[in-house]
Amino acid sequence: MNFKLNKIIPQLATLLAVILVFGFLTYNAQVNMDNRGIEFGFGFLTQESSFDVQFSLIDYDGSHSYARAYLVGLLNTLLVAFIGIILSTILGVIVGIARLSPNYLIERTAAWYVEFFRNIPLLLQIFFWYFAALRALPLPQDTEPMLGVFFLTIKGLFVPRFVWENLDIFFYSIIAAIISIIVIRNYARKLQENEGKQLPVFYISIGLFIILPLITFLVGGVSLNFSIPELEQMSNTSFKYKGGLGIPPELIALTLALGLYTATFIAECVRAGIQGISKGQKEAAASIGLTPNQILKLVIMPQALRIIIPPTTNQYLNLTKNSSLAAAIAYPDLVLIFAGTALMQTGRAIEIVSITMLTYLSISLSISVLMNWYNKKIAIKEK
Amino acid sequence: MNKLNFLRPNIENLNTYLYSGIFLISIAILDVTLNSFFNTNITSFLPNFISFLLPLIIGTVGLHIIRIEFSGIKNLDLLNKNINTNTFNAVLTLLIIFAVIKSIPPFLSWFIIDATISGDTKEACTGTGACWTYIKIWLNRFIYGMYPNELQWRINLSFIALIALAFVGLIPSEKFKKFLTLYYVVIYPIIAFVLIYYLISGGAFGLEWVETGAWGGLSLTFIVSFFCLIFCFPVGMFLALGRRSELPTVRYISVGFIEFWRGVPLITVLFMSSVMFPMFLPEDFFMDKLVRVIIAISLFEAAYVAEVIRGGLQALPRGQYDAAKSLGMGYWKMHIFVILPQALKLVIPGIANTFLALVKDTPLIFVVGLLEIVGMLNLAKTNPKWLGYAMEGYVFAAIIFWIICYAMSKYSYNLEIKYKTDR
Numbered sequence: 001m002n003f004k005l006n007k008i009i010p011q012l013a014t015l016l017a018v019i020l021v022f023g024f025l026t027y028n029a030q031v032n033m034d035n036r037g038i039e040f041g042f043g044f045l046t047q048e049s050s051f052d053v054q055f056s057l058i059d060y061d062g063s064h065s066y067a068r069a070y071l072v073g074l075l076n077t078l079l080v081a082f083i084g085i086i087l088s089t090i091l092g093v094i095v096g097i098a099r100l101s102p103n104y105l106i107e108r109t110a111a112w113y114v115e116f117f118r119n120i121p122l123l124l125q126i127f128f129w130y131f132a133a134l135r136a137l138p139l140p141q142d143t144e145p146m147l148g149v150f151f152l153t154i155k156g157l158f159v160p161r162f163v164w165e166n167l168d169i170f171f172y173s174i175i176a177a178i179i180s181i182i183v184i185r186n187y188a189r190k191l192q193e194n195e196g197k198q199l200p201v202f203y204i205s206i207g208l209f210i211i212l213p214l215i216t217f218l219v220g221g222v223s224l225n226f227s228i229p230e231l232e233q234m235s236n237t238s239f240k241y242k243g244g245l246g247i248p249p250e251l252i253a254l255t256l257a258l259g260l261y262t263a264t265f266i267a268e269c270v271r272a273g274i275q276g277i278s279k280g281q282k283e284a285a286a287s288i289g290l291t292p293n294q295i296l297k298l299v300i301m302p303q304a305l306r307i308i309i310p311p312t313t314n315q316y317l318n319l320t321k322n323s324s325l326a327a328a329i330a331y332p333d334l335v336l337i338f339a340g341t342a343l344m345q346t347g348r349a350i351e352i353v354s355i356t357m358l359t360y361l362s363i364s365l366s367i368s369v370l371m372n373w374y375n376k377k378i379a380i381k382e383k
Numbered sequence: 384m385n386k387l388n389f390l391r392p393n394i395e396n397l398n399t400y401l402y403s404g405i406f407l408i409s410i411a412i413l414d415v416t417l418n419s420f421f422n423t424n425i426t427s428f429l430p431n432f433i434s435f436l437l438p439l440i441i442g443t444v445g446l447h448i449i450r451i452e453f454s455g456i457k458n459l460d461l462l463n464k465n466i467n468t469n470t471f472n473a474v475l476t477l478l479i480i481f482a483v484i485k486s487i488p489p490f491l492s493w494f495i496i497d498a499t500i501s502g503d504t505k506e507a508c509t510g511t512g513a514c515w516t517y518i519k520i521w522l523n524r525f526i527y528g529m530y531p532n533e534l535q536w537r538i539n540l541s542f543i544a545l546i547a548l549a550f551v552g553l554i555p556s557e558k559f560k561k562f563l564t565l566y567y568v569v570i571y572p573i574i575a576f577v578l579i580y581y582l583i584s585g586g587a588f589g590l591e592w593v594e595t596g597a598w599g600g601l602s603l604t605f606i607v608s609f610f611c612l613i614f615c616f617p618v619g620m621f622l623a624l625g626r627r628s629e630l631p632t633v634r635y636i637s638v639g640f641i642e643f644w645r646g647v648p649l650i651t652v653l654f655m656s657s658v659m660f661p662m663f664l665p666e667d668f669f670m671d672k673l674v675r676v677i678i679a680i681s682l683f684e685a686a687y688v689a690e691v692i693r694g695g696l697q698a699l700p701r702g703q704y705d706a707a708k709s710l711g712m713g714y715w716k717m718h719i720f721v722i723l724p725q726a727l728k729l730v731i732p733g734i735a736n737t738f739l740a741l742v743k744d745t746p747l748i749f750v751v752g753l754l755e756i757v758g759m760l761n762l763a764k765t766n767p768k769w770l771g772y773a774m775e776g777y778v779f780a781a782i783i784f785w786i787i788c789y790a791m792s793k794y795s796y797n798l799e800i801k802y803k804t805d806r
Contacts, residue, residue, distance in 0.1 A: 011632040018636055025663040032662050103472045104465040105479045119788035120781045121743040124757055128781065131764065132774040321648035328749070339654050349658040357647045357655070364646035 029350065044346050045070070051341050053332045055248050066342055073337035074359065080254055080333060081320040087259030088319060092266025099271045110267070118264040123325055125261055130253035130329045140231060140239040149228050151241065157252055158229040161245040165223045169216050177212040181205045250331035254323065262319045266312055273308035274300065306378050313371050317364055324360070334359060392451045400448045401459070407445030411438040412480065419485045439477055446473040505769055517772040518779050521763045525756055525779070528599015534591060538602050541582040545575055545609075572613045579606060595673040596752075601783065603755040607677060608742045614681035615741070619688025624718065626689065627696050637689075644686035649744055652679050657751040676748050684741050691733035695726035728802050735795030739788055756780050
């Protein structure tokens with residue numbers, strides 16, 4: 001009996017404490033809201049938002065609802081996260097491998113890159129790119145085009161836009177290419193297991209990936225044109241680009257800073273992963289006659305990835321959360337649009353902050369659930 | 384590349400190859416150096432494109448013909464082994480060397496040669512380089528924020544006192560050693576709080592009251608990181624123990640708490656503390672902005688600290704728990720005397736990383752209107768008298784943060800090495 005009490009009392013005490021704290025807070029909130037005449041509810045989401053957003057992936061203006069504004073913010077956040085993840089992965093992998101280079105100078109350069117960018121606050125880096133580096137760019141009328149079609153100006157980067165015809169057929173061809181590549185890989189693996197023959201899968205895959213979409217251009221009626229940005233004079237002093245695709249400087253600064261910053265952490269993950277493979281693995285692989293490329297592809301990488309991927313996913317998650325710093329340079333992301341402008345207009349602090357937090361929380365939790373599943377799948381099954 | 388065997392030195396004709404190789408490399412480096420320091424192009428008679436690539440080609444050839452497996456000359460062998468193993472590495476080596484040579488002159492000229500530091504107004508900055516006058520004039524604001532000038536000795540005094548008190552732990556004899564943990568975990572934070580509350584904030588003992596809105600700059604960065612660091616550690620430790628607890632209620636509550644804070648960005652937490660939290664407080668109860676921010680950041684970082692400590696707890700072998708239990712120790716005794724000292728030792732690098740992240744996160748408090756150094760920079764930048772010096776300000780802040788963070792990471796690395804030998 002005594003033994004059981006020992007376990008029950010602390011639990012009850014904790015539960016009671018948590019309930020009391022929550023109850024106290026909720027009671028206060030109730031009183032405060034009553035005093036101010038606000039009622040808790042999410043009805044405001046359908047109201048007209050009546051504010052504009054500079055940069056939006058979907059159709060949006062002031063006449064749309066707050067829910068739509070939320071969607072705009074969420075998409076903008078995801079866009080930054082997506083570009084940032086691609087940028088940081090490419091850079092991180094290169095730097096991580098460079099840190100293991102036998103070349104002393106390359107190794108040192110990579111090490112200094114990591115030490116430099118990792119030890120400066122991300123917010124400061126975003127400010128630096130946005131307020132100092134990108135502000136030094138020329139005005140639109142003074143800009144020399146790069147390669148004839150790219151315009152990097154103080155107003156942002158202007159690039160040609162794709163103008164597609166029959167885009168869906170092109171998509172189907174890419175899906176077909178991916179499916180056939182998977183089939184061929186499986187077939188090649190079977191062939192190797194049964195007969196020991198090796199197919200040049202890599203070249204076949206690249207060929208398929210190029211040829212299939214190319215065929216759709218020739219026979220499928222797909223066509224691609226470019227809408228090239230052109231400078232247009234609005235008045236004596238104001239110039240504007242017409243056509244093309246304008247990437248706002250906020251987005252450039254944000255992705256650049258996020259990419260450079262997160263790449264340092266990913267580089268360390270990659271380095272730790274490759275170093276975590278014992279030397280014996282490499283020597284054993286070499287002694288059975290594998291080429292250096294095969295050693296990397298068949299022996300080192302499959303083992304290293306197991307170490308690299310979990311912490312790297314964590315970094316992706318951090319990047320997504322850090323993208324909320326966008327609010328500091330007025331890039332219209334979830335925090336700025338929703339927790340900033342919408343909150344100011346409606347005054348519904350509790351609802352809006354909870355929705356924002358829940359959104360980030362659900363992104364994080366879904367990625368961690370996915371990660372745990374993946375970890376279980378790839379874990380070495382010891383006998 | 385292995386088939387490229389002509390122009391390969393062997394041990395007999397090494398000297399010829401060595402001299403011609405060194406000659407070619409020197410020409411390549413000389414060309415780039417002249418180009419970057421004196422703005423002259425000695426190969427200007429060639430077409431533009433070739434003239435641009437020439438040093439790279441000459442240098443690669445030079446490195447190629449001095450590449451030998453073993454020469455007996457120590458420096459040459461070292462060179463070949465470290466930066467000249469194959470053609471690809473040789474090209475990369477040259478590119479890095481050229482990039483360094485190319486970037487030195489503009490860097491130096493912006494930083495030092497063309498920079499200005501004299502004078503007190505914007506007009507003094509006429510050079511093309513950095514305007515350090517701006518930093519010089521604003522330095523006081525960058526360090527103390529809006530804190531009144533004549534009262535700044537109070538900040539200085541309390542920081543010096545805090546640093547001095549932190550070193551007290553080195554003095555006492557064996558007799559007092561066992562109280563050290565108590566001192567650092569309980570007494571020191573209380574002293575720090577009292578110092579900052581009465582000395583920096585004032586309002587008692589005849590000291591003038593300075594509201595927290597006037598605090599700012601680097602000193603605020605230190606105050607915020609210091610308090611968050613002190614508070615987040617014990618909270619994180621309890622959360623970690625809670626997550627490892629055998630009692631389901633305690634465990635689930637801890638897991639929920641940790642995962643919640645880890646799942647949201649700090650900026651939304653600060654938003655919460657500034658706009659949502661006041662709604663949850665009793666009506667007539669006022670809590671200072673700075674206090675709210677410190678609580679918010681502490682809880683946020685505590686979740687990360689908890690995860691780090693949990694890693695240490697999990698890494699301890701079961702035998703430690705069993706041994707402690709077999710001695711008849713209860714839960715708290717076991718953890719305080721056996722488990723935690725070992726676990727904490729294991730996670731020093733992880734905790735240092737979390738603290739580093741905390742220091743780097745402090746600029747975020749701008750969202751609630753507190754201006755630490757980065758916030759002060761943004762304020763100074765918009766001052767009409769000093770427009771256009773954003774770059775200098777950010778470089779200045781970056782250098783300061785870099786020194787702090789780099790020193791911290793090196794220190795934690797040393798600690799890690801020191802404690803590793805113990806086990």
